[in-house]
Amino acid sequence: MESNNLERCDAGVFEAIARERARQEEHIELIASENFVSKAVLEAVGSVLTNKYAEGYPWKRYYGGCENVDTVEQLAIDRAKQLFGAEHVNVQPHSGSQANFAVYACALNPGDKILTLSLQNGGHLTHGHPKNISGMLYGVSHYDIHAKTGRIDYDQMALIAKAERPKLVTIGASAYPRAIDFKLVAEIAHTNGALVLADIAHIAGLIATGLHQSPVPHCEFVTTTTHKTLRGPRGGMIMCKKEYARAIDSAIFPGTQGGPLMHAIAGKAVCFSEALKPEFVEYQRRVVANASALAGQMAANGYHVVSGGTDNHLMLIDLRTVRGNMSGNDAQVLLERANITVNKNTVPNETRPPFQASGLRLGTPAVTTRGMGVEEMLQIADLITAVLKSAGDEGVIAAARHRAVEICHKFPLHY
């Protein structure tokens, strides 16, 4: 790569990137929404395609010189269709938030009602948070999870759908450890005259490989990011039924975006081709097995794992059930000192504000990409436990950090 140029021209950025590379190399990455892309994806994203303006869609652009980016975008679309069995795909959303907003712009008018998962119990900002445009423009009602089981309350969803008659039901989460019954959600929505948006950003890799139920046959709209379990570049994508194809394309461009990020779309094309390979199925199986092992060992170490475990790539640990009642934020800061990267998260029946929170969200996509397996998950659970029980003791934290770095060195990133 051309890092020599960067070093010469911009020492500040060069050095920050070098430090970030070292951080990624030597920290155990458990943020459930992060992953490590292949060198091929990195090359595509760092390519000359960043230079090109290409408003419009393949073979129908506003500017000249688009023949090569047309090829790239068409490859991305065709591969995504094959991967998910979608009728129509738009690969231009700059992010998952952009993808969701384009669906709202396509399906709703300001003031229309939407029904979404409660944000405190796993939902996403773009699913109706009062300070997000989705919460400002639309009338939002929430369904929730069962406080005891930690699982989505589909009966409550049906009751609210019947009472409120929303125009759109959204299903999908940022912090939900269980499998989702998309078919049931579509039945509930359609019975009550609503369309469905499934936001599969977190579990796209599990769905692409058939490990989790796909919403694509059942829901009008499916959005995802491409950088979580799917292991591609940062970005978004929309899949929809054919009848909404034109409206969705128009909601992205010119509706809510201008020129597409062609270098990111090239990275998506490479990601989809990687995800079509048999090795990717094996990778997703290992992500789930690792999450299950990590959750099992955390439970064995005395922590309450929300819903009793996990079906996917992540778990929620409720810290209130262990002595000390540490906040999620304090736990995150302590673990960071031991080179273990996590994020605080609200948990069912939360008693703290979101910036403190009472839980941790742990995920296994990134560590699994490095090649770590069940044995390492058990060790990582024990390291987390030791650090959280250390009461800040520098000796304990230093020993955990030393071990975390050793594990990382055993599974290098090869960038």
Ligand code: DSN
């Ligand atoms: N920030 C993402 C996550 O961590 O799940 C959601 O947008």
